[in-house]
Amino acid sequence: MSKAINKTLASYRWQLKGLLHLLLLCPLFYCVLAVVNGWWGGDPVQAIIHYLANSALNILLITLCLAPVSRKFKLPSLLAYRRLIGLYVFVYALLHLAAYLVIDLGLDWQLFWQENLQRPYIWLGMIAFVVLLAMSITSLKALQQKLGRRWLQLHGLVYPITLLVLVHFWWSLKSGWLEPVLYLVVVAGLFSLRKMQIQRWLGSFSNTNHTK
Amino acid sequence: MWLKFKRDWEEPESAVTPEALFKQRRNIIKGFGLAGAASLLPVTGQAASWFGGDDEEPAAIVRRALNKTDIPPLHNDALTPEAKAISHNNFYEFGTAKDDPVKNSRQFNPNPWSFTIDGLVEKPLTLDLDDVMAKMALEQRIYRLRCVEAWSMVIPWVGFSLSDLLKQVKPLSSARYVAFETLYDPEQMPGQKSRFVGGGINYPYVEGLRLDEAMNPLSFMAVGMYGKTLPAQNGAPLRLVVPWKYGFKSIKSIVRIRFTDVEPPTTWNILSPYEYGFYANVNPKVDHPRWSQASERRIDDAGLLGRKRIDTEMFNGYGEQVAHLYKNMDLTRYF
Numbered sequence: 393m394s395k396a397i398n399k400t401l402a403s404y405r406w407q408l409k410g411l412l413h414l415l416l417l418c419p420l421f422y423c424v425l426a427v428v429n430g431w432w433g434g435d436p437v438q439a440i441i442h443y444l445a446n447s448a449l450n451i452l453l454i455t456l457c458l459a460p461v462s463r464k465f466k467l468p469s470l471l472a473y474r475r476l477i478g479l480y481v482f483v484y485a486l487l488h489l490a491a492y493l494v495i496d497l498g499l500d501w502q503l504f505w506q507e508n509l510q511r512p513y514i515w516l517g518m519i520a521f522v523v524l525l526a527m528s529i530t531s532l533k534a535l536q537q538k539l540g541r542r543w544l545q546l547h548g549l550v551y552p553i554t555l556l557v558l559v560h561f562w563w564s565l566k567s568g569w570l571e572p573v574l575y576l577v578v579v580a581g582l583f584s585l586r587k588m589q590i591q592r593w594l595g596s597f598s599n600t601n602h603t604k
Numbered sequence: 605m606w607l608k609f610k611r612d613w614e615e616p617e618s619a620v621t622p623e624a625l626f627k628q629r630r631n632i633i634k635g636f637g638l639a640g641a642a643s644l645l646p647v648t649g650q651a652a653s654w655f656g657g658d659d660e661e662p663a664a665i666v667r668r669a670l671n672k673t674d675i676p677p678l679h680n681d682a683l684t685p686e687a688k689a690i691s692h693n694n695f696y697e698f699g700t701a702k703d704d705p706v707k708n709s710r711q712f713n714p715n716p717w718s719f720t721i722d723g724l725v726e727k728p729l730t731l732d733l734d735d736v737m738a739k740m741a742l743e744q745r746i747y748r749l750r751c752v753e754a755w756s757m758v759i760p761w762v763g764f765s766l767s768d769l770l771k772q773v774k775p776l777s778s779a780r781y782v783a784f785e786t787l788y789d790p791e792q793m794p795g796q797k798s799r800f801v802g803g804g805i806n807y808p809y810v811e812g813l814r815l816d817e818a819m820n821p822l823s824f825m826a827v828g829m830y831g832k833t834l835p836a837q838n839g840a841p842l843r844l845v846v847p848w849k850y851g852f853k854s855i856k857s858i859v860r861i862r863f864t865d866v867e868p869p870t871t872w873n874i875l876s877p878y879e880y881g882f883y884a885n886v887n888p889k890v891d892h893p894r895w896s897q898a899s900e901r902r903i904d905d906a907g908l909l910g911r912k913r914i915d916t917e918m919f920n921g922y923g924e925q926v927a928h929l930y931k932n933m934d935l936t937r938y939f
Contacts, residue, residue: 427908433703434688435755435903496901498913503896511894564894566753567875568700568804 394466401469409476416480419447420487441491448484449557451477453578456554460585475531482528485521513563520553520560541596548593554579662710665840667832670742672762677746679921684757685905686830692903693837694751695856697786697793700803705837708801712792714841714857723783723863726774733841737827740764744831745824745845750886750920752850752872755901761845762828767819775815775863782818783868784811784844785860805875811855812868812882813846814929822847822925825858848919848926850884881939885930886920890939 401408423443426432432439455478462470497503508514527547530536536543558579562572583590691706698705698712722728742762750756770782788796788808795802817823824845827833834840839856846853852872862868872880879893888898899913919926930938 430691431703432701433693433706434685434691435702437755437901437908438702438753440908495908495911498901498911500899500913503899503913507896510891510896513894566700566803567696568799570800570804 397465398467398469401467401472405472409473412473412476416451416477416483419443419450419484423447437491437495441488441496444484444488444491445561448481448488449561449575451484452481452550452554452557453575453582455481456550456579456582456586459589460582479528479531482524485524489517489521513560516556516560516563520556523549523553545593545596548590548596551583551590551593664706664710665712665714665833665836667828667835669832670762670828672742672744672828672831674744675746678925679748681746681748681758681902682904683746684759684903688903688905689757689759689829690835690838692757694753694851695837695839696803696805697795697807697809697857698837699795699801704801706835708794709836712836712840714836717841719842719859719861721770721773721861721863724776724779724865725863726776729773733827736769740768742827747822747824747845747847748920749845749847749851749854750900750916752852752880752884752892752897754892754895754897754899754916755903756914756916757903759829760831761824761826762831763824763826763845765821766823766825766844767821769825770818770861773863778865779863780815781864781866781868782813782815783860783862783864784813784855784858785809785862786855787857787859805871808859809855809871810868811844811853811870812864813853814867815863816929817846817926820926820929822922848886848922850880850886852880853884883930883935883938885935885939886916887918887935887939888916889918890936 423440426443427436427440455474458470458474458477462468493499493504497507508518523546527550530539530543530546539546558572558576561575562569565572692702693705694702695705695709698708717733718730719733720728720730742764744760744762746758746760748756749759786807786809787793790797793802793807795805796807813823824847826839826843826845827841829835829838834843839854842858843856844854844858853870867882870880870882872884873882886897891897897916900916901911902914904911917923
């Protein structure tokens with residue numbers, strides 16, 4: 393069974409990638425539909441910003457599922473899709489940030505920089521965003537090979553930024569904590585499935601004797 | 605007087621699609637949506653529920669027109685369109701998202717309504733709201749509403765001065781504060797039934813004013829907006845409006861008003877005392893810990909992208925009327 397799936401995943405790569413693009417754009421289409429139809433009320437600014445952020449977080453969790461799933465069901469071909477899905481985390485994070493800057497702050501750049509400096513919960517979001525940006529740029533195959541071990545170190549930052557994003561989420565709420573805690577439970581589960589990888593990643597910083 | 609200039613792109617009221625036709629159109633669209641899925645389902649009727657089946661939705665309360673005297677506004681801001689003011693609400697009793705209250709308050713029935721005024725008063729009263737409305741001369745007042753979240757609206761409220769109501773019970777000289785309480789009815793308010801819907805707040809929602817704030821001529825009890833009674837999501841049937849304070853002070857769906865000699869607890873202050881003070885005066889110089897209060901996003905008839913932020917004014921622009929109440933107070937401490 394897993395052999396057949398592997399074969400399909402490998403031989404229909406372009407078609408499946410096309411399909412994935414469509415699927416991953418669905419949240420954006422839904423967002424536009426909701427705004428145009430007034431499903432989010434008379435002033436959907438906050439709803440748009442939160443929805444885009446949640447979409448980024450959800451897709452981030454999907455990327456974290458891929459490795460354990462591919463291991464468990466012996467589907468190495470699945471990992472060929474991880475970069476594409478991961479890039480959409482960045483796309484939605486970028487849209488989230490852009491929505492905050494454009495429709496909430498009204499493109500008031502001075503206020504934007506001021507808020508970025510003054511608000512610790514925005515720092516967390518910004519750190520996560522900058523790491524995502526670095527991961528997206530270095531997702532080019534050529535850079536991946538060139539950076540070698542550094543590339544793995546950089547992309548392992550996905551673990552701490554997932555936690556940062558959850559704190560950013562919890563901190564941004566006016567009241568309540570149930571939703572971020574539910575996410576935290578899922579993230580803790582996903583992390584426990586890859587204890588070894590996380591340990592290896594942490595070790596890569598202390599163990600300087602190993603070059604490549 | 606508030607003059608409305610008709611712009612060339614505005615449709616006349618007569619061109620508005622009747623609601624029945626509008627709903628029919630939605631059903632037709634649903635029909636299209638079904639066309640693909642229908643072949644997969646044994647009974648097409650089942651699919652209708654996937655789309656929320658708004659035919660079974662309970663109707664929102666019917667809003668009655670109100671006779672009122674127009675009071676000239678203290679500024680000449682353009683009104684927030686009614687459609688936006690009644691579909692963008694913070695009313696956690698009906699859910700935490702801005703569009704939750706309008707959706708989740710359709711079961712809410714505010715009739716009949718009575719409320720109590722008691723505490724340190726000579727003659728405590730339980731009042732029938734319809735009687736109160738019939739006795740009071742209703743005024744329309746156009747006020748700015750500045751939310752602590754840094755958005756704002758301009759709303760024509762209909763109601764009466766809070767002081768006119770409070771004088772009826774003859775407060776004792778020992779009374780220094782006035783406490784307010786929202787209806788507690790989990791059957792009608794899903795946010796009170798479930799902590800998840802209600803944002804983990806302890807209900808009933810409570811608020812309070814100092815007595816001199818409550819007696820200030822600007823403090824207003826609204827029973828209507830845009831010439832009609834209040835919709836449920838905006839605090840039907842009776843709410844407070846304190847235009848120089850952040851919106852959360854303007855407590856909704858009031859059932860009890862109590863005179864006290866100590867500062868009453870207030871909901872957001874209990875929840876997060878470092879972020880929301882008892883006074884909650886609009887103050888561009890004192891930021892919320894997580895965002896600037898120096899400017900605000902005015903919700904007017906501009907689209908999402910056509911909107912600019914405007915500077916927030918001290919006391920929301922009502923300094924002339926209320927600044928004396930806080931003359932010797934450090935407003936960074938008593939925020």
